[in-house]
Amino acid sequence: xxxxxxxxxxxxxxxxxxxxxxxxxxxxxxxxxxxxxxxxxxxxxxxxxxxxxxxxxxxxxxxxxxxxxxxxxxxxxxxxxxxxxxxxxxxxxxxxxxxxxxxxxxxxxxxxxxx
Amino acid sequence: xxxxxxxxxxxxxxxxxxxxxxxxxxxxxxxxxxxxxxxxxxxxxxxxxxxxxxxxxxxxxxxxxxxxxxxxxxxxxxxxxxxxxxxxxxxxxxxxxxxxxxxxxxxxxxxxxxxxx
Numbered sequence: 001x002x003x004x005x006x007x008x009x010x011x012x013x014x015x016x017x018x019x020x021x022x023x024x025x026x027x028x029x030x031x032x033x034x035x036x037x038x039x040x041x042x043x044x045x046x047x048x049x050x051x052x053x054x055x056x057x058x059x060x061x062x063x064x065x066x067x068x069x070x071x072x073x074x075x076x077x078x079x080x081x082x083x084x085x086x087x088x089x090x091x092x093x094x095x096x097x098x099x100x101x102x103x104x105x106x107x108x109x110x111x112x113x114x115x
Numbered sequence: 116x117x118x119x120x121x122x123x124x125x126x127x128x129x130x131x132x133x134x135x136x137x138x139x140x141x142x143x144x145x146x147x148x149x150x151x152x153x154x155x156x157x158x159x160x161x162x163x164x165x166x167x168x169x170x171x172x173x174x175x176x177x178x179x180x181x182x183x184x185x186x187x188x189x190x191x192x193x194x195x196x197x198x199x200x201x202x203x204x205x206x207x208x209x210x211x212x213x214x215x216x217x218x219x220x221x222x223x224x225x226x227x228x229x230x231x232x
Contacts, residue, residue, distance in 0.1 A: 034220075034221075036223070041206075041226070041228065042225055042226060043119075043121070043208050043223040043224050043225040043226045044159075044208065044210075044223040045223070046220055046221075046222060046223075049220060090158065090159070098212075100146065100147040100212055102149050102161050102164060103149075103161075103210075103221060104161075105158045105159045106158060107157070107158045108157075108158050
């Protein structure tokens with residue numbers, strides 16, 4: 001069975017500084033990895049995904065993530081944080097390429113960007 | 116990206132009543148939709164997989180007679196919480212992905228906050 005770990009409940013960063021939100025995964029086959037962001041009382045917004053190809057994936061709002069197979073990690077990064085990036089971030093994995101396979105989510109990491 | 120809507124966005128009901136939540140894919144067809152539940156400050160937990168034209172597949176521990184799922188068309192899935200109780204109060208979120216066609220991303224609805232008094 002697949003699983004995702006987000007080791008940090010909370011990440012605080014000053015506006016303009018780089019940010020990293022950590023994620024490690026465990027799957028039996030090939031990993032298909034996703035990052036979503038959730039604003040208060042809202043659904044999840046898709047940020048980026050890794051299916052295959054380049055290990056560095058670029059997504060929405062200037063976010064990117066690096067797939068590291070040896071470390072089984074898929075950390076989310078942004079070079080310069082904005083206050084508006086403050087939200088709850090979820091890493092997710094599934095063990096099938098099809099979108100008809102459900103996602104397994106990490107517990108989420110709350111990002112707080114301080115002006 | 117694709118758009119998934121949910122209705123209502125929030126609902127308050129009395130204990131013992133039933134509540135229906137709709138999930139629609141607005142600009143694509145979805146043979147499969149997923150229903151998740153999210154408690155405050157917690158992650159999303161998959162409740163069931165909704166398949167168009169067939170019975171839903173429920174996750175272990177989810178009562179299928181309590182959480183009725185109907186996926187009557189390629190753009191609509193409904194979740195009915197029957198005989199709701201306060202412990203059913205939660206944030207319910209659906210997601211959908213296009214069948215094949217190279218789209219492998221699930222898109223999520225905005226969620227429905229259910230409060231049972």
